[in-house]
Amino acid sequence: xxxxxxxxxxxxxxxxxxxxxxxxxxxxxxxxxxxxxxxxxxxxxxxxxxxxxxxxxxxxxxxxxxxxxxxxxxxxxxxxxxxxxxxxxxxxxxxxxxxxxxxxxxxxxxxxxxxxxxxxxxxxxxxxxxxxxxxxxxxxxxxxxxxxxxxxxxxxxxxxxxxxxxxxxxxxxxxxxxxxxxxxxxxxxxxxxxxxxxxxxxxxxxxxxxxxxxxxxxxxxxxxxxxxxxxxxxxxxxxxxxxxxxxxx
Amino acid sequence: xxxxxxxxxxxxxxxxxxxxxxxxxxxxxxxxxxxxxxxxxxxxxxxxxxxxxxxxxxxxxxxxxxxxxxxxxxxxxxxxxxxxxxxxxxxxxxxxxxxxxxxxxxxxxxxxxxxxxxxxxxxxxxxxxxxxxxxxxxxxxxxxxxxxxxxxxxxxxxxxxxxxxxxxxxxxxxxxxxxxxxxxxxxxxxxxxxxxxxxxxxxxxxxxxxxxxxxxxxxxxxxxxxxxxxxxxxxxxxxxxxxxxxxxxxxxxxxxxxxxxxxxxxxxxxxxxxxxxxxxxxxx
Numbered sequence: 001x002x003x004x005x006x007x008x009x010x011x012x013x014x015x016x017x018x019x020x021x022x023x024x025x026x027x028x029x030x031x032x033x034x035x036x037x038x039x040x041x042x043x044x045x046x047x048x049x050x051x052x053x054x055x056x057x058x059x060x061x062x063x064x065x066x067x068x069x070x071x072x073x074x075x076x077x078x079x080x081x082x083x084x085x086x087x088x089x090x091x092x093x094x095x096x097x098x099x100x101x102x103x104x105x106x107x108x109x110x111x112x113x114x115x116x117x118x119x120x121x122x123x124x125x126x127x128x129x130x131x132x133x134x135x136x137x138x139x140x141x142x143x144x145x146x147x148x149x150x151x152x153x154x155x156x157x158x159x160x161x162x163x164x165x166x167x168x169x170x171x172x173x174x175x176x177x178x179x180x181x182x183x184x185x186x187x188x189x190x191x192x193x194x195x196x197x198x199x200x201x202x203x204x205x206x207x208x209x210x211x212x213x214x215x216x217x218x219x220x221x222x223x224x225x226x227x228x229x230x231x232x233x234x235x236x237x238x239x240x241x242x243x244x245x246x247x248x249x
Numbered sequence: 250x251x252x253x254x255x256x257x258x259x260x261x262x263x264x265x266x267x268x269x270x271x272x273x274x275x276x277x278x279x280x281x282x283x284x285x286x287x288x289x290x291x292x293x294x295x296x297x298x299x300x301x302x303x304x305x306x307x308x309x310x311x312x313x314x315x316x317x318x319x320x321x322x323x324x325x326x327x328x329x330x331x332x333x334x335x336x337x338x339x340x341x342x343x344x345x346x347x348x349x350x351x352x353x354x355x356x357x358x359x360x361x362x363x364x365x366x367x368x369x370x371x372x373x374x375x376x377x378x379x380x381x382x383x384x385x386x387x388x389x390x391x392x393x394x395x396x397x398x399x400x401x402x403x404x405x406x407x408x409x410x411x412x413x414x415x416x417x418x419x420x421x422x423x424x425x426x427x428x429x430x431x432x433x434x435x436x437x438x439x440x441x442x443x444x445x446x447x448x449x450x451x452x453x454x455x456x457x458x459x460x461x462x463x464x465x466x467x468x469x470x471x472x473x474x475x476x477x478x479x480x481x482x483x484x485x486x487x488x489x490x491x492x493x494x495x496x497x498x499x500x501x502x503x504x505x506x507x508x509x510x511x512x513x514x515x516x517x518x519x520x521x522x523x524x525x526x527x528x529x530x531x532x533x
Contacts, residue, residue, distance in 0.1 A: 054434050074440040084435030088453045088530040098439035101449075129530050149439060 003030040003065055004152030004185035006051065006076070011060035013043070013050055020046045022210035023060065028153070031183040035200030035219075037190060039246055043211040044189040045081075048157045051187065052078040064153065074098060077146030078155040081162065083138050084145065085130040091141055092117075092126040098149040116144040119178060136167040140174065147182065154186040160195065172198045173226055180223060193243045197235065198225065203242065207249045214249055217242075304500035312500045313507060316489075332489060332501060340508065342484035343474050346402070350409035350477075351470040355463065358414050362421025363447055366455070372426075383415050387476060395480055405477030405485070412473035413466045420462020424455035457531035460524045467520055471513045 006028040013021040020043040028034040038044050049055045051062055053072040062069045064076070072078075085094050095113045104112075117123045120140040122133075130138055139159050146154065160168045176199065179186060190196050196203055197219055205215040220238075221229055229235050286306055292298055293305035300308070317336035331338075364371040365379075390411050394404040428451050436450045437443070452459075478487025486508050493501035 052434075052438065054438075072434065072438045074438060076438070078434075078438055080431050080435070082431060084431055084438075086432060086435070086450070086453070088456070097436070097441075097449075101436070101440035101442075101445075131530070145435075145439070 004028075005030050005065050006153050006185055006187065007063050007066075008047075008051060009061050009063070011047070011050060011062070012058045013046055013055060014058045019210040021050065021057075021060075022207075022212050024206075024211060024213055026187075026204055026213060028185050028187050030152075030185055032201040033179065033186040033188060033199050034202050034204060035188045035190060035196035036204045036206060037193065037196045037242070037246055038206030038211060039208055039249060040191050042206050042209050042249075044191070044206060045157055047206075047211065048078065048155050048187070048189050052076050052155050054078075074102070074149040075151050076153045076155055077149060077151035079139075079142050079146050079157065079159050081158050083130075083142030083159070085138060085142050087130050090127050090129060091122060091133070094130065094141065094145050095148050097145060102149065112148050116148055119181070120144045121174075134167075135163050136171055139163065139171060143175070143178075147178075147184070150182075152185060154184045156186060156188045158190050158192075159188075161190075161192075168195070169227055175199060176223075176225070191246075193239050193246065194230070197221070197239055197242065198229070205242075205245055205249060215245065301497065301499060304503060308500045309503045309507070313504045316501075316504050316508075332493070332498075335489070336508075339484055339486050339489050340512070342482070342488075343478070343486045344512070346405055346477065346482075346485065347409055347470050347474050350406045350473075351413045351467055354410050354413035354466060354470065355417050358417030358462075358466070359421050359459075362418045363425060363451070365418075365422035366425025366428075367447060367451060372422075379418070383419075387412050387473060391476065391480060400481035402482060404480040405474075405482055408477040408480065409470050409473040412476070413470035416462045416466040416469060417459075420459050420465075421455065424458035424462075425451045428454045457528040460528050463524065464517055464520055467516055468513060471509070471516060475509070 006026075008024055008026040011021050011024040011026075012019070024047060026034070026036070036044060036047065046055065050057050053062070053069060053076065056070070069076075078084075085091075086097065089097065092113055095116050096109045099109045099112050113126075117126055120137075120143075122137060122141060122144075125133060125137065130141070133141065143154075143156075143159065160171045163171060172195065188196070188199055200219050201223075203215075203217050203219060204213050205217075206212065207214045221232075221235065289303070290306050293300065293303060293308075315333050316339075317334075319333035361375070361379075365375060366372075387408065390408060391404070394407045398404040398407055425447075432450050432454055433446060436446060441449050474485065475487035475490065478485040479491060482488045486505050490502050490505035493499075493505065
């Protein structure tokens, strides 16, 4: 089992003449949540797709604990914006998809799935189809689907972007608790400063397209931060500072 | 709590309400044939139409009965198409012909369709040819089929096969080509080997459209049975109708039409019932 240190070195991605990533250097340390923040359309999703192995970098490397990576693998679990749940499978079968693809036995699969159903609070919905779940439930399930393979690295592409503000706040608290229970190196891409500060241990700020990392900073709030931190004057101040920097990037 | 939450899903209650309404609506479907039957009987018994053009429903009913249950004098002379009591034999012959060709068309259509949907090279290579072939009217294949397979069974099966092939092929090809990228990527990321993607992702995702294609294809196959049986088979509902036309038996022709209609309807109902569990996720 790898420790989960994900490193991007000098990543360049160009689609024809369009240069989207312009030498991105990033490191997500084992067990931390690195929030990658950037203006809309700066290439955040592309960065994540390259890290996940869905796109090949034009130049530069992605490595996990020092080993260079090519192509997608279950060591980097990616949750897309709309979630990757398969609409034709029940929730239980969706969660079991990864372990089954790895040829795990049904007893083991069942244990993993039951555990994740509990962690997502979706025990009562094991036999429901994705379309029967609410948006928040679906995103929790999509994260659980990826975690079923116990990946050392979790890649989240604005996973709560489509949810309403209250649901999103609940999701943030839920995800923090979940990651506290199962430490997983997490790279969260978002344009939402509040989300980045609530979830991230560190922030990496991207420039406008073509994207580079312009600044990295540690988030000075504890791992147990909940919604009460929103009222903390330091939080409010940092939030507006970071927002200014994103807008100026 | 789970049930209460599910109740909040807007689709769930809407579906239930609609189902309640259709319980009586469904009966409406039987009203139209009954009214048609009544008008037909009136038209026939008042002599509005000469029986040679349109026999009375009662006459057709008698013939229908004798087709299936009449004292059999079947298979008298070589090449003569029997009628009385030969119904089961004709129907079985047509069903077998249709079934064999349809299953073959489904297999070939699925394989070629998957190739078209999954490989852009296959698509570039085959699409123009297939689209051109698809535009050829079914009747245009008949002379060629007769030359290749001779009069009778082979030609009939070939015609049915061609008719049933396109809907499956197009449905499988189009729907697999349109499978959302996120599903394919998620499956890969979760550890599905590339060679199993068609089974784990493409086929299930495409299934609702494929089932529609299968239904269309089965209906078309059944429709093509009569075209195929015009190629000179002596057994089959179409063969019976052809022979009835030669001897001017309109009542027997109408019997054939009724058999085609009822069996076609039943076949579709059976196929829908069988495939319903596969596509439940896509339903309303």
